[in-house]
Amino acid sequence: MASSTVAAARVGPASRGPARRARREATSGLLFALPAILFVVILFVVPLVLAAWMSLNDWPLIGSPAFNAPDNYVAISENQLFLSSIWFTIKYTAIVTVIFLVISLALALLVQSTRPGIGFFRTAFLLPAAVGLASSALLFYALYNNEYGPLGDMLRGLGLVEGNADFLSSSEAAFRSTVAMVTWRFAGFYMIIMLTGLQAIPVEVYEASRMDGASWWQTLRSITLPLLKPTILLVLVLSVTGSLLAFEPFYILTQGGPSNSTVTMVIAMFREAFTLFDLGSAAAIAMVLLVALVGINVAQLYLLRDKDPK
Amino acid sequence: MTTTSTVPGRPAAPPRSQGLRDRVRRRGLTRSVTDAGFYTTAAALTVLFLGPLVWSAWASISGPRATGGTGGIGTNNYVRLIEYGAGLERYVWNTTVVTALTVVGTLFVSVLGGYALARFQFPGKNLLFIGALAILMVPHPTILVPLYTMLNWVGMQNSLVSVALVLVMFQLPFGLFMMRNAFEGIPRELEEAALLDGCSNLGALRRILLRAVTPAMVTVGMFAFLAAWNEFLTPLIFLTDGRNFTLPIALVSLRSGELGTVDLGALQAGIVVTAIPCLLMFILLQRHYVRGFTAGSVRG
Numbered sequence: 001m002a003s004s005t006v007a008a009a010r011v012g013p014a015s016r017g018p019a020r021r022a023r024r025e026a027t028s029g030l031l032f033a034l035p036a037i038l039f040v041v042i043l044f045v046v047p048l049v050l051a052a053w054m055s056l057n058d059w060p061l062i063g064s065p066a067f068n069a070p071d072n073y074v075a076i077s078e079n080q081l082f083l084s085s086i087w088f089t090i091k092y093t094a095i096v097t098v099i100f101l102v103i104s105l106a107l108a109l110l111v112q113s114t115r116p117g118i119g120f121f122r123t124a125f126l127l128p129a130a131v132g133l134a135s136s137a138l139l140f141y142a143l144y145n146n147e148y149g150p151l152g153d154m155l156r157g158l159g160l161v162e163g164n165a166d167f168l169s170s171s172e173a174a175f176r177s178t179v180a181m182v183t184w185r186f187a188g189f190y191m192i193i194m195l196t197g198l199q200a201i202p203v204e205v206y207e208a209s210r211m212d213g214a215s216w217w218q219t220l221r222s223i224t225l226p227l228l229k230p231t232i233l234l235v236l237v238l239s240v241t242g243s244l245l246a247f248e249p250f251y252i253l254t255q256g257g258p259s260n261s262t263v264t265m266v267i268a269m270f271r272e273a274f275t276l277f278d279l280g281s282a283a284a285i286a287m288v289l290l291v292a293l294v295g296i297n298v299a300q301l302y303l304l305r306d307k308d309p310k
Numbered sequence: 311m312t313t314t315s316t317v318p319g320r321p322a323a324p325p326r327s328q329g330l331r332d333r334v335r336r337r338g339l340t341r342s343v344t345d346a347g348f349y350t351t352a353a354a355l356t357v358l359f360l361g362p363l364v365w366s367a368w369a370s371i372s373g374p375r376a377t378g379g380t381g382g383i384g385t386n387n388y389v390r391l392i393e394y395g396a397g398l399e400r401y402v403w404n405t406t407v408v409t410a411l412t413v414v415g416t417l418f419v420s421v422l423g424g425y426a427l428a429r430f431q432f433p434g435k436n437l438l439f440i441g442a443l444a445i446l447m448v449p450h451p452t453i454l455v456p457l458y459t460m461l462n463w464v465g466m467q468n469s470l471v472s473v474a475l476v477l478v479m480f481q482l483p484f485g486l487f488m489m490r491n492a493f494e495g496i497p498r499e500l501e502e503a504a505l506l507d508g509c510s511n512l513g514a515l516r517r518i519l520l521r522a523v524t525p526a527m528v529t530v531g532m533f534a535f536l537a538a539w540n541e542f543l544t545p546l547i548f549l550t551d552g553r554n555f556t557l558p559i560a561l562v563s564l565r566s567g568e569l570g571t572v573d574l575g576a577l578q579a580g581i582v583v584t585a586i587p588c589l590l591m592f593i594l595l596q597r598h599y600v601r602g603f604t605a606g607s608v609r610g
Binding site for chain 2: 022025026027028029030032033034035036037039040041043044045046047048050051054059107110111113115117120121123124125126127128129130131132133134135138139140141142143145148150184187188241245247248252266269270273274279282283286287289290293294297
């Protein structure tokens with residue numbers, strides 16, 4: 001490894017013998033890495049193992065646990081709230097991911113230029129990402145309020161609705177309203193990722209395609225998108241992972257309603273643990289989520305891998 | 311990115327400069343048209359993105375509940391917010407404690423860990439890196455439920471320190487990755503000179519390398535700040551005593567209302583109070599943030 005050059009450059013009695021040097025390096029490295037190792041082991045590996053163990057037990061919030069495997073997993077198949085949340089979460093993930101991909105790419109292409117004032121627009125689009133997801137959800141909750149927020153009045157003014165606008169009172173409207181909020185909150189964030197990818201494409205490539213007389217659309221399709229693939233993949237994985245685990249948008253904005261029609265998988269798990277006080281069942285759902293998520297991410301990376309490695 | 315250098319049809323220099331000249335000439339004709347289109351679109355989008363924020367700020371100081379019915383603007387919403395629950399200052403303090411601990415903890419662990427990953431060979435090195443990246447793959451709720459149980463065992467439930475410790479762990483994948491890349495980007499000669507002068511590894515890190523990785527530290531610190539200040543699920547699960555609530559939790563319980571009435575005016579005031587530190591930090595550090603982010607992802 002390259003790090004041996006440091007040791008080799010060092011002279012004096014301390015550097016006698018390569019084995020001793022390697023040992024010293026290992027000790028220093030371990031010491032520097034120790035805090036990180038402690039955090040990963042105590043706060044991540046141990047809880048993960050405990051989650052697996054809890055899922056095999058009847059584990060009430062208060063009281064002593066008792067081994068009952070595989071009851072918690074069997075119970076999942078009868079948990080109507082969780083089962084319907086699976087389909088809802090998948091639908092939400094698919095729709096939101098497509099929206100994120102299209103809008104963030106469009107925004108990135110828009111602000112890619114070097115016109116005067118471009119920095120202002122980039123900041124403006126990115127600013128909602130600095131607002132917390134909980135605050136964003138509360139902000140839109142007020143925006144969607146017919147008496148208090150301006151959106152209802154605006155829609156009436158445009159003649160799009162009559163009477164009270166329906167933002168959160170039917171399940172379709174609640175879904176749409178949440179998607180709008182999430183798009184507002186995340187579009188700029190994904191735009192910056194796309195922009196980073198776009199800027200890594202050398203100008204020469206575009207020049208070449210222009211020389212060949214390619215139109216803007218042809219350039220986008222056959223030059224930009226293929227070269228942007230790693231970035232698109234990153235956005236895809238981030239969006240799919242984040243959306244499958246969506247909690248705040250629905251927990252705060254729609255509160256899972258109306259009549260549990262917008263309950264996501266994580267909300268279902270949260271209720272199992274902290275409304276029904278059944279930590280064992282919640283852990284079982286958590287384990288299912290974990291396996292599903294790892295599987296989906298591996299599948300995405302596999303399906304979209306570079307098929308012709310250069 | 312390495313793939314870009316293998317793109318076929320990369321032109322030699324002369325046609326390129328000619329292409330540039332062509333482009334400049336063509337631009338002269340169509341520039342004003344495309345510019346008008348660009349600025350119109352960008353301005354419309356700016357209204358869409360900034361509109362909700364501007365409205366929230368305006369709604370917090372206007373309307374009958376803000377002014378007491380006198381018209382114009384008023385601060386009544388803020389007065390009611392200050393008196394809500396355990397008191398606004400309590401919630402701001404709690405959030406500040408969690409955020410400060412998270413930022414300091416994340417930087418401490420990531421800088422040392424990133425340095426170790428970039429510069430040393432030690433047993434378990436790859437395991438540590440994979441373990442940290444695995445944190446990204448595991449749903450937060452999956453570990454929050456057992457963590458809640460563990461914290462009960464050691465009597466650390468309902469504590470702001472516990473929330474911060476867990477948030478540091480959630481920040482580790484990004485922090486370690488960024489810091490490792492930052493340290494790898496520094497030429498070794500820089501610390502070799504210090505080591506030759508008899509500096510210890512820690513001394514070289516403290517005196518010389520930290521200055522070189524400051525942009526990455528700003529990025530990691532800012533992400534930790536935004537994540538901790540706005541975190542919702544972790545404090546929601548861990549904190550049971552209303553006096554310990556952080557701002558997002560307090561705001562959501564404010565929205566849940568007392569006796570069926572929701573004070574949307576005070577809620578807007580709360581959103582403004584919560585958002586302003588984040589927006590300020592974001593705008594002030596944007597240059598660092600975008601640069602650090604770009605460096606990290608291109609190198610990754």
